[in-house]
Amino acid sequence: QVQLFESGGGLVQAGGSLRLSCSASGRTFDGYGMGWFRQAPGKEREFVASISTLGKYTYYSASVKGRSTISRANAKNTLYLQMNSLKPEDTAVYYCAAKSAMAPRTALDVEYWGKGTLVTVSS
16 A cells, blocks of 8 residues: 655746655555646546656656656655646646556556645646
8 A cells, every 4th residue: 555645736826836746655665656647627637747666767748848857756755746837727636646666657557646736827
């Protein structure tokens, strides 16, 4: 069992930056690929970014590539998402996600979810 706790969401103006964090407890963190997904009101949950177990490989959606960086600190059991040049369309609840051994690329891949943190970008 893995428990995930997101933090760092909030209200930010367009063009601003936020860093989301996800703290993991339970089984060995570095045995899990980790990711971020988001869900805007009235929309399906979508992939944002993911990272392999040791951080060697990263993946991004087209919508955030070039503006966001996913990283992890295995010694701290923590996952990060640095988001820059935020746009109103980035407004959503952001979820931390874990998949055993591999970076999750779709919501169906995910074995464990956090409860989410709300990011609101004002225009």
